[in-house]
Amino acid sequence: MSVKATARITAVPDGRGATALPVLESEGPLALRRTRSPEPGYARVTVVGAMSAPLGGDRLAIEARAEDGALLAVDSAAATVALPGAGPDAGRASYALRLGAGEGAELRWLPEQLISACGSALDQTTRVELATTARLVLREEQILGRHGEDTGSLTTRLTVHRAGRPLLDQQLAYGPGAPGGWDGAAVLGGNRAVGQLLLVDPVLETASLVSRVLGPTAVLTPLAGPGVLVTALAADARLLRCLLDEVLEELLHGLRAARGA
Amino acid sequence: MTTRAALLVLADGRFPAGGHAHSGGAEPAVKAGRIRNAQDLADFCLGRLHTTGLTSAALAAAAAHGLDPLALDQAADVRTPSPALRAVGRKLGRQLMRAARSTWPSPELAALAAARPRGAHQPVVLGLTARAAGLEPEDAAHCVAYEAVSGPATAVVRLLSLDPFEATAVLARLAPALDRVAEEAAAAARDGIDALPAASAPLLDITAEAHAAWPVRLFAS
Numbered sequence: 001m002s003v004k005a006t007a008r009i010t011a012v013p014d015g016r017g018a019t020a021l022p023v024l025e026s027e028g029p030l031a032l033r034r035t036r037s038p039e040p041g042y043a044r045v046t047v048v049g050a051m052s053a054p055l056g057g058d059r060l061a062i063e064a065r066a067e068d069g070a071l072l073a074v075d076s077a078a079a080t081v082a083l084p085g086a087g088p089d090a091g092r093a094s095y096a097l098r099l100g101a102g103e104g105a106e107l108r109w110l111p112e113q114l115i116s117a118c119g120s121a122l123d124q125t126t127r128v129e130l131a132t133t134a135r136l137v138l139r140e141e142q143i144l145g146r147h148g149e150d151t152g153s154l155t156t157r158l159t160v161h162r163a164g165r166p167l168l169d170q171q172l173a174y175g176p177g178a179p180g181g182w183d184g185a186a187v188l189g190g191n192r193a194v195g196q197l198l199l200v201d202p203v204l205e206t207a208s209l210v211s212r213v214l215g216p217t218a219v220l221t222p223l224a225g226p227g228v229l230v231t232a233l234a235a236d237a238r239l240l241r242c243l244l245d246e247v248l249e250e251l252l253h254g255l256r257a258a259r260g261a
Numbered sequence: 262m263t264t265r266a267a268l269l270v271l272a273d274g275r276f277p278a279g280g281h282a283h284s285g286g287a288e289p290a291v292k293a294g295r296i297r298n299a300q301d302l303a304d305f306c307l308g309r310l311h312t313t314g315l316t317s318a319a320l321a322a323a324a325a326h327g328l329d330p331l332a333l334d335q336a337a338d339v340r341t342p343s344p345a346l347r348a349v350g351r352k353l354g355r356q357l358m359r360a361a362r363s364t365w366p367s368p369e370l371a372a373l374a375a376a377r378p379r380g381a382h383q384p385v386v387l388g389l390t391a392r393a394a395g396l397e398p399e400d401a402a403h404c405v406a407y408e409a410v411s412g413p414a415t416a417v418v419r420l421l422s423l424d425p426f427e428a429t430a431v432l433a434r435l436a437p438a439l440d441r442v443a444e445e446a447a448a449a450a451r452d453g454i455d456a457l458p459a460a461s462a463p464l465l466d467i468t469a470e471a472h473a474a475w476p477v478r479l480f481a482s
Contacts, residue, residue, distance in 0.1 A: 170342070173460065179307075181305070181310065184295075184305050184307060185308070186290070187308040187312060187463060189290075211345065217467055218467060219466065221344055222344055223342055225339075232467075233463055
């Protein structure tokens with residue numbers, strides 16, 4: 001029996017310098033908890049995996065929006081593990097993330113890894129709509145297989161629009177059923193952990209950014225609009241996270257300095 | 262009015278559009294030891310074909326189909342996070358534009374050249390060129406898909422001293438996949454700009470930036 005569930009988060013300024021959550025709706029396996037934010041002004045929400053999900057055939061979605069001026073940080077208590085469904089006819093699972101941030105708002109979307117377990121089949125889509133002065137910090141990590149097992153079938157698409165215009169569009173496909181060559185020297189080169197870290201900030205509009213090689217399989221690149229993308233590959237989840245954490249801290253520090261200046 | 266010979270002229274490696282100077286990411290892959298033989302080359306080409314190859318082929322098909330070239334040029338930008346690869350795409354587009362305008366002059370090519378004097382992305386220019394030559398969107402997709410693999414194959418012959426017969430055999434074995442990608446690209450183009458694929462290849466994006474900074478290299482990209 002597959003599950004269809006949508007969780008919803010809406011953040012608004014509370015008028016006293018902090019952020020309120022007038023909408024915080026859990027559903028099915030997607031349980032949301034308001035947790036304490038280490039940074040003042042932010043509302044923090046943690047997605048708590050109430051049960052193992054998504055299984056084959058499940059249709060899961062999270063809608064999260066920081067309205068004008070709101071500061072919203074979303075993370076998760078544990079990795080999301082895509083697992084095979086019940087029986088061979090369960091079909092593919094889908095996980096749709098619909099994110100948005102209004103004028104002067106900030107959305108930090110920093111969940112734990114997405115793990116594609118052997119035999120699973122999942123299509124994840126992340127669609128982000130940003131206002132002109134919105135800020136975004138978004139991390140996605142795909143881990144291909146649990147320890148020592150083959151990967152499941154995984155597709156992801158990350159589409160970001162800013163002020164109604166496209167800023168970034170990326171599609172990835174791995175595992176059984178993916179078009180040939182996904183593990184070869186042009187795409188993964190045998191790596192099993194793939195990460196993207198995206199920062200969008202209006203201060204980047206005027207910054208003269210250059211790309212930076214962060215290692216043999218990681219790079220920071222300025223987009224054609226006011227954003228930077230870190231693309232990283234690693235042998236496993238831990239190495240990937242180490243790399244992304246280091247560059248995230250540095251980028252956030254740099255952005256704070258740029259805004260302060 | 263479509264003419265098969267025009268496709269041969271456009272797809273010919275001797276068409277003066279500067280593509281021969283580019284390895285399509287094969288040079289850094291050889292240096293890193295990821296391409297050591299014909300089998301590695303085949304995997305590399307297949308991966309490139311199904312990612313940036315498909316994405317570029319669909320952009321070309323869309324331009325040949327008559328979708329707004331400036332919107333497609335932006336669509337190419339958002340599908341190319343690497344500034345080094347955006348620069349390559351525009352440089353190759355500018356070179357192709359020059360060759361195309363003297364070969365198959367058209368008001369649409371002239372308008373795009375005027376709107377993007379420093380070069381529009383190569384697949385968009387190629388699509389408009391195909392349109393000017395009386396070719397179909399799927400022809401443009403075929404041309405771009407083939408370039409996505411022929412460039413690396415030719416480069417690896419030089420980089421690894423790979424037997425040219427082996428490299429050509431790799432390309433020949435890719436023919437059915439090339440046909441499927443061209444068909445898929447043309448189908449996406451018929452569904453409009455929002456339906457265009459955005460398949461990407463992390464290693465190509467990553468290694469392009471490092472490669473662009475090499476002090477000495479055989480290929481421009």
